[in-house]
Amino acid sequence: MALNIELPPRLAKTRIVAGIVFTDGHATVRKIGTSTRRYLEHVGATITSDGEAGPLAKRTLAELRAAAADLDLDLPESAKKTDLIEAISSASEG
Structure with missing residues (x-):
């Protein structure tokens, strides 16, 4: 199960956030830690599961x-x- 992360528009041009490499505001990762998830949610990122x-x-x-x-x-x-x-x-x- 992969996690899809979408940054809010104000951060969409950022390449690396919380150690995750983003392309056009999007990244897909296998898993993230609790602290990373909390930080991403704090900055307004949307985290969804792929293939649920x-x-x-x-x-x-x-x-x-x-x-x-x-x-x-x-x-x-x-x-x-x-x-x-x-x-x-x-x-x-x-």
């Missing part, structure tokens, strides 16, 4: 486990779907 299968509740357990792994979440193998959804939602909110 829709709301988390509609995803399969395997898709949720893959999303959790992409976010470097350390969850037990016994984690239930609701546990995965809660952890992914919390991590995505920053």
